[in-house]
Amino acid sequence: MSTAELQAKLNVALDPEGFLVDPEDWTPEIAEVLAQEEGIQLTERHWQVIRFVRDYYREHGEPPTLRAITKRSGVPTKELYQLFPKGPAKKVARIAGLGKPKGCI
Amino acid sequence: MKRLVILGAGTAGTMVANRLARELEFEDWRITVVDSDRVHYYQPGFLLIPFGLYERRHVVRPKRDYLPRRVETLFGTVHHIDPERNKVYLEDGRGLAYDYLIIATGSHIHPEETPGLAEDGWNRSIFTFYDLEGSLALARKLRAWEGGRLVLNVAEMPIKCPVAPLEFLFLADWYFHQRGIRDRVELVYATPLPGAFTKPKASEMLGGLLAEKGIQVVPEFNVMEVDPDGRRLISYDDQVVEYDLLVSVPVHMGSEAIERSGMGDELNFVPTERHTLKAKHHDNIFVLGDATDLPASKAGSVAHFQVDVFVPNFKRYVEGLELLPTFDGHANCFIESGFGKGLLIDFNYDVEPLPGMYPLPGLGPMPLLRESRVNHWGKLLFRWIYWNILLKGKELPLPAQMSLAGKWTHGGGHHG
Numbered sequence: 001m002s003t004a005e006l007q008a009k010l011n012v013a014l015d016p017e018g019f020l021v022d023p024e025d026w027t028p029e030i031a032e033v034l035a036q037e038e039g040i041q042l043t044e045r046h047w048q049v050i051r052f053v054r055d056y057y058r059e060h061g062e063p064p065t066l067r068a069i070t071k072r073s074g075v076p077t078k079e080l081y082q083l084f085p086k087g088p089a090k091k092v093a094r095i096a097g098l099g100k101p102k103g104c105i
Numbered sequence: 106m107k108r109l110v111i112l113g114a115g116t117a118g119t120m121v122a123n124r125l126a127r128e129l130e131f132e133d134w135r136i137t138v139v140d141s142d143r144v145h146y147y148q149p150g151f152l153l154i155p156f157g158l159y160e161r162r163h164v165v166r167p168k169r170d171y172l173p174r175r176v177e178t179l180f181g182t183v184h185h186i187d188p189e190r191n192k193v194y195l196e197d198g199r200g201l202a203y204d205y206l207i208i209a210t211g212s213h214i215h216p217e218e219t220p221g222l223a224e225d226g227w228n229r230s231i232f233t234f235y236d237l238e239g240s241l242a243l244a245r246k247l248r249a250w251e252g253g254r255l256v257l258n259v260a261e262m263p264i265k266c267p268v269a270p271l272e273f274l275f276l277a278d279w280y281f282h283q284r285g286i287r288d289r290v291e292l293v294y295a296t297p298l299p300g301a302f303t304k305p306k307a308s309e310m311l312g313g314l315l316a317e318k319g320i321q322v323v324p325e326f327n328v329m330e331v332d333p334d335g336r337r338l339i340s341y342d343d344q345v346v347e348y349d350l351l352v353s354v355p356v357h358m359g360s361e362a363i364e365r366s367g368m369g370d371e372l373n374f375v376p377t378e379r380h381t382l383k384a385k386h387h388d389n390i391f392v393l394g395d396a397t398d399l400p401a402s403k404a405g406s407v408a409h410f411q412v413d414v415f416v417p418n419f420k421r422y423v424e425g426l427e428l429l430p431t432f433d434g435h436a437n438c439f440i441e442s443g444f445g446k447g448l449l450i451d452f453n454y455d456v457e458p459l460p461g462m463y464p465l466p467g468l469g470p471m472p473l474l475r476e477s478r479v480n481h482w483g484k485l486l487f488r489w490i491y492w493n494i495l496l497k498g499k500e501l502p503l504p505a506q507m508s509l510a511g512k513w514t515h516g517g518g519h520h521g
Binding site for chain 1: 261325327329341342370371372
């Protein structure tokens, strides 16, 4: 599905890379659709990470780094890569309705 | 009498101590600097040691020689900070009270964070050039190396001087050419980044240089562990990269004293306001250099630009005025590209490195994001500038905030 089609289906604004423009638009239903889009079936372990990432964003105003997720969410790095294959920090941020994490400089 | 305590006498701590010692009234202020190491390292020089371009003597000096006389210097390890009581405790039990605190405790490598890295193969087939002993050991190894597959791996971002891994590869290409064995050496760059660098324009340009020099890039490689017997790197998503010689840029973390004080993030970097450099949770604590959690490069140029904007701001603040949002994340780095050439990049929080010319007073304009000999000489000259001007907090004719003058902001055009 293209970003435009996805946008129409979800009825929220997405940026060109498919991230939610406004994290406040996010709902758990949107997460389900975005996850499917990535080929991921959300389980309770996925939700544990998504909830952590949303809470972190509310507190810090930006999505957490991979290390912050694995150090504090209770999900170890190896498992995180299994839950969200290929770039977990970016995938979790997208499914959780946050902006793209800024790569460190 | 007000008490100012500076933790760390590295690049940021030494520069700010010199500047404040000159600018704060002697009668009103007592300044104390604390550091655990009596030696000052010129860290940019570590890169040149493996290739025999520098030796130990080029990169070490006694710290005391670079700190002003009016500053009290304590050599000891900080145990923790108690920000509620405005006190710093050293490991030997001494307590130091402060009215204002500057944290400049830097970042350090932690190879033990990656399983297998600092074990059997360490300094035999696995090296780092991110500390002095490591770069000296690597120099000995490279002199006698007969060739094979050299892999440079960055374990995790952020790292100090994010262009240094690229420079290492460019210099390695040159070095093996000179030794006449370049055809027997495979150069590989395994990085967690999606490309050669973090910023798109520079990444494209530097990626092109890597390809031109026959250096292979393995992007989005997040190392989980090293198998020193099998000489393999294994990533979290089960990719394998084999090596004969591994040059590692290990995980970087802030000071353990920050962790013991409960003041850091998961890498012990201190949450810092991005434009004022004040600690987010404390109104009498400032953070300079690598110790911050800012999305700016961990590099000496950044520390220098921070000190330039911090000093006048601090003087306002202690007079009761508000802090001005003057720090823009400015960074400026020479990149050695081998064969006597170099590049210069200049950027900040919002503007990525752009091509153009850098108007450098006195020396004349230097090409940006493009190879040239003048940039290489700029880099070599920089060591002298570092020891004699920068550390001592003397004025350097460079604006602290980034300027777009001379930069080409539209693709191909010469005026922006």
